[in-house]
Amino acid sequence: xxxxxxxxxxxxxxxxxxxxxxxxxxxxxxxxxxxxxxxxxxxxxxxxxxxxxxxxxxxxxxxxxxxxxxxxxxxxxxxxxxxxxxxxxxxxxxxxxxxxxxxxxxxxxxxxxxxxxxxxxxxxxxxxxxxxxxxxxxxxxxxxxxxxxxxxxxxxxxxxxxxxxxxxxxxxxxxxxxxxxxxxxxxxxxxxxxxxxxxxxxxxxxxxxxxxxxxxxxxxxxxxxxxxxxxxxxxxxxxxxxxxxxxxxxxxxxxxxxxxxxxxxxxxxxxxxxxxxxxxxxxxxxxxxxxxxxxxxxxxxxxxxxxxx
Amino acid sequence: xxxxxxxxxxxxxxxxxxxxxxxxxxxxxxxxxxxxxxxxxxxxxxxxxxxxxxxxxxxxxxxxxxxxxxxxxxxxxxxxxxxxxxxxxxxxxxxxxxxxxxxxxxxxxxxxxxxxxxxxxxxxxxxxxxxxxxxxxxxxxxxxxxxxxxxxxxxxxxxxxxxxxxxxxxxxxxxxxxxxxxxxxxxxxxxxxxxxxxxxxxxxxxxxxxxxxxxxxxxxxxxxxxxxxxxxxxxxxxxxxxxxxxxxxxxxxxxxxxxxxxxxxxxxxxxxxxxxxxxxxxxxxxxxxxxxxxxxxxxxxxxxxxxxxxxxxxxxxxxxxxxxxxxxxxxxxxxxxxxxxxxxxxxxxxxxxxxxxxxx
Numbered sequence: 297x298x299x300x301x302x303x304x305x306x307x308x309x310x311x312x313x314x315x316x317x318x319x320x321x322x323x324x325x326x327x328x329x330x331x332x333x334x335x336x337x338x339x340x341x342x343x344x345x346x347x348x349x350x351x352x353x354x355x356x357x358x359x360x361x362x363x364x365x366x367x368x369x370x371x372x373x374x375x376x377x378x379x380x381x382x383x384x385x386x387x388x389x390x391x392x393x394x395x396x397x398x399x400x401x402x403x404x405x406x407x408x409x410x411x412x413x414x415x416x417x418x419x420x421x422x423x424x425x426x427x428x429x430x431x432x433x434x435x436x437x438x439x440x441x442x443x444x445x446x447x448x449x450x451x452x453x454x455x456x457x458x459x460x461x462x463x464x465x466x467x468x469x470x471x472x473x474x475x476x477x478x479x480x481x482x483x484x485x486x487x488x489x490x491x492x493x494x495x496x497x498x499x500x501x502x503x504x505x506x507x508x509x510x511x512x513x514x515x516x517x518x519x520x521x522x523x524x525x526x527x528x529x530x531x532x533x534x535x536x537x538x539x540x541x542x543x544x545x546x547x548x549x550x551x552x553x554x555x556x557x558x559x560x561x562x563x564x565x566x567x568x569x570x571x572x573x574x575x576x577x578x579x580x581x582x583x584x585x586x587x588x589x590x591x592x593x594x595x596x597x598x599x600x601x602x603x604x605x
Numbered sequence: 606x607x608x609x610x611x612x613x614x615x616x617x618x619x620x621x622x623x624x625x626x627x628x629x630x631x632x633x634x635x636x637x638x639x640x641x642x643x644x645x646x647x648x649x650x651x652x653x654x655x656x657x658x659x660x661x662x663x664x665x666x667x668x669x670x671x672x673x674x675x676x677x678x679x680x681x682x683x684x685x686x687x688x689x690x691x692x693x694x695x696x697x698x699x700x701x702x703x704x705x706x707x708x709x710x711x712x713x714x715x716x717x718x719x720x721x722x723x724x725x726x727x728x729x730x731x732x733x734x735x736x737x738x739x740x741x742x743x744x745x746x747x748x749x750x751x752x753x754x755x756x757x758x759x760x761x762x763x764x765x766x767x768x769x770x771x772x773x774x775x776x777x778x779x780x781x782x783x784x785x786x787x788x789x790x791x792x793x794x795x796x797x798x799x800x801x802x803x804x805x806x807x808x809x810x811x812x813x814x815x816x817x818x819x820x821x822x823x824x825x826x827x828x829x830x831x832x833x834x835x836x837x838x839x840x841x842x843x844x845x846x847x848x849x850x851x852x853x854x855x856x857x858x859x860x861x862x863x864x865x866x867x868x869x870x871x872x873x874x875x876x877x878x879x880x881x882x883x884x885x886x887x888x889x890x891x892x893x894x895x896x897x898x899x900x901x902x903x904x905x906x907x908x909x910x911x912x913x914x915x916x917x918x919x920x921x922x923x924x925x926x927x928x929x930x931x932x933x934x935x936x937x938x939x940x941x942x943x944x945x946x947x948x949x950x951x952x953x954x955x956x957x958x959x960x961x962x963x964x965x
Contacts, residue, residue, distance in 0.1 A: 323754050324623015324851070355855060378805070386801055402814045403806040404719045451807045483949045485623075518913045519906040538893025539914060547886040547914040553947035580919050582927040583854025 306506045306572045307599030308337040311426070314474045316419045316466070317505065318429045320437035320496075321478030322488050326510040329584060329592075330478045331430040332359040333576060334508075337593035339363055343425040348415060350432050359589050368414055370407035377410045381455040403451055405443030408432075412444060412463045419466065419473075431475075437492060441467065441475070441500045470503035478508045479565070481558035490568045506572040509562060513555045514577040520552065521545040606847075606941045606963045609875035610637055613845045615740055615748045615838065616875075619761060620849035621859050622754035625880040627655050628950055628959065629849050629943075630751035631685075636960045637747050638683035639676065645669050645684040645745045647735050649728060649753040658956050659685055667692050669739070674953070684745065686735075693731040694721040701827040707820065716810075716817035720771075728753040729764035737835045759866055765835035772825050845875035850931070852882045852924035857931050864935055877935045878963065879928060881945040883921040891918035 311317055311334050319334070321327040331347060339345045339362075347365045349356050356365045378387040419427050432440045444467065448460035466472055475496055479489040489507065496502055521544075566573070574596065579588050610616065610633070618630045627650040634646035648655055648665065656664045659672050667689035677683055695712050702708035711717050720727060732750060739748045752761045803811040838844060846867055850860035857879075864874050898911035932940050943962045946955065 322623060323621060324856075383801060383805070402716055402719065402802065402810045404722070406806070451810065454804060454807055456805060456807075483951060515916065516909060516912070519909050521910065524906045524910075538887075538889030539897050539911065540887055540889075543887030543889065544894070544897075544910045544914045546884075547917045548910050550884065550886075550947050551913050551917060557948045580916055580923070582852055582920070582923040 305599065306574060308334070308341050308593075308596040310506055310572065311474075311476065312338050312341065312343050314470070314472055314503070314505075315422075315425065316415065316427050316429070316473040318431050318441070318473070318475045319478060319508075320431035320441075320475055320492070322485060322492075325478045325480050325485050327478050328353070328355050328359075328430055329589070330476070330508045330510055330576065331428055332356060332584075332589045333592045333596070334476070335360055335363050335426075335428050336589050337596040338426050338428070340593060340597050344423070345426045345428060346418060346424040348418070348427060348429045350411060350430065356430060359584065359586055361586055366418075368411055370411055373410040373414045374407060377413060377459070403447060403456065405439065405446050406456065408440045408443035409447050409456065409460060409463060412440075412467075413459050416463055416466050437475075438495045438499070441496055441502060445500065467500055467502045474503040474505035476505045476508055478510055481509050481512050481561040481565075483561060486561050486565050486568075489565070493569055493571070504571055506574045507565065507569065508574045508576060509565070510576050511578040512558055512562070512575045513551070514575065515551075518548045518551045518555075521548045606633075606876045606878070609845050609847060610640075610747075612843060613747060613875070614843040615736060615750070615841075616845050616847055617736075617761070617839075618749070618751045618847050618849055619863070620752075621856060621863075624849045624851045624856060625943075626650075626751040626849045628658075628956070629847065629878055629880065629963070630749050631655055631658060632956050632959045632963055633847070634683055634685070634747075634749045635956055636964050637749070638681040641681040642747045643682045643684075643745050644747045644749060645686065645739050645742075647686055647688055647732065647739065647748065647750045649688050649732060649751060655685075657951055658953060659683075660953060661685070669744070676957075682744075688728070688732055688735055690728050690731045691718075691721040693735055694727065697731075697734055697831075698824075701824045701831070703823055707823070710820045711817065714813060714817045714820060716813040717820075720768075720817075726760055726764055726767040729761045730767040732761065733764040733835050733839070734831075737831075737838055740838060759863070762839065762867075762870060762872070765832040765839070769825075769829050769832045772821070772828065840871060846872055848874050848877045848935075850877065850879055852879055852928060854927040857927050861931050861934055864931075874935060874939065876939050876941055877931065878941045878943060879931075880943045882928075882942045883917060883924055884944050885921045886914060886917060889918070891915045891922055894918055 317334070319327055319331045321330075335345050335347050345363055347356055347360060347363060349365055349367050350369075352367060352369060375387050415427065415429060418424070431437050444460045444463040447456060448464060451457045451460070477489050477493055477496075479485040493504060493507075497504060562573070562575070576592055577595075579592070581588065616630075616633055618626045618633070620626050627648050630646050630648060634644045638644045656662075660674065661670070661672070665685055665687035667686060669684040669686040672683040672685055674683070698711050698717075699705075699708045702711070729752065732753060736748055736750050739745055802814070848860055848864055848867070850856050860877065864877065867874055892915075894911050894915035898908050898915055901908035901911055928940075941963060943959055946958070948955075950956065950959065
């Protein structure tokens, strides 16, 4: 697969040159895995890393022992926000009566905005070198990132308008913030990533960092069984004793076909988006452990010439 | 999977994002149509892949359109549509409004447009409405729906009540308190809670909100009755839930949790489809293949070939371990495995190939 890689593949240094990095991608592309790998690599490179998780899932805590993970829920962020912005006495009551649902509907995006506001606070504190956000799931990345722009148009005055301005300033500042988009080397995820990339750049004006292509077959090249010379070790294995030559040939064809399809999709992505790419290897397991995350992070650190963890 | 379709009038494909719900809905629809049913497939996924696979070069529309295929000649019918959430919501409002004027007043309201476009759960709500409407449409005898990708897969089950729960809201009740027309806005806006909302989001937004709730007066009971009817249809024995998952540990954990939730709420899972399972390449183990690799000459093509077999079997075995708890929970007879294909599914041949696994 190495021939499909761009000539200069970026390492972790390209990620840590902004204090805030938002990882975004559609369901099933492995956004959480990518967040964990980037966090592990940055931490191994000596950075103080905070991971922010928005969906209430515990996976990141398990994958990242020794790295701080914070969970931010919109309802709590809104209550905290109201509390800090002149609604001290009624913040609890607003939350408890569910009036917040109505506020959220009256001005859609308000929950996303208060989450971004909270993230801005963490970024501004300078307590961490890297605040890495595991972005919202499903097709939510664009609405999440455009929430501030939409609200600034709808609500020009008051605390929400001011908050929207500050969040927009942060998102638009290419020295403070970048978005890392994640995809698989498959047709539909690549199409969706390209659409998202244009939408994010045009409608939010946020800097796009490297694209991460997840779960790519980076194993040793498998020989083409149709072009192989006859080999005694293969010819001999015709009887079924657990591994026959037919099994091996079928497996080789399958692996080669999938690898070729992935390579074609990476080429297509390269043609559509002139952004640097980080390619992460597919692990040969059905569920990742912290050790897998460390192994996936290692090449990102080596590439920058820093020692392995 | 065939038993899941026996006597079914509605099939709901559910599961977390990216597992292949849309594809499974298409395959199910194709198979049922080939078996003589008049099927409509409703998808939420705007990805072009499904439209391409079904041979619709211009994409899917918000209304059902017939799929003409040679293999369906003399069989049933296959129709497909993509859910247009705001348009569907407008239609629902018009059907419940006492007159056209009330409908237009609501549809023009900015707060309503926010609900139709962005209220959490709206997409699921409209999917359930579409399902109900199509179920009553005499053109079709089977409705297959793929559920929206949500943060919470249960959203769809609670979807029919989204608006009525909103109407039960204290703020709504406050606004609907019987007061003389004309004074209502004034009364409402003087409430401390509403004043607070106004200070947060601005007075224009508040005015829209108040106007929306007032325009809604008289329509609540219609919406409530409809929500009850849709909920009843979801619980009907002719409605079947097909749970779709991938073979990875986290996907399976989520599917198992969802199966439990469905069960607790009185919904039966008619089938669980594990999509994109790695093929096993023979009956042996990864260790068998590794042993062969070890006895092949170092650096030879043969050694590489056996190592590849060992690696692919390692993945398959790892998936098998991850799947065991789910298989135990749902029972082997209700668990259907669909193999990972070497290339992406983007044409009818691939759908037909998948159908052979779903309906052996």
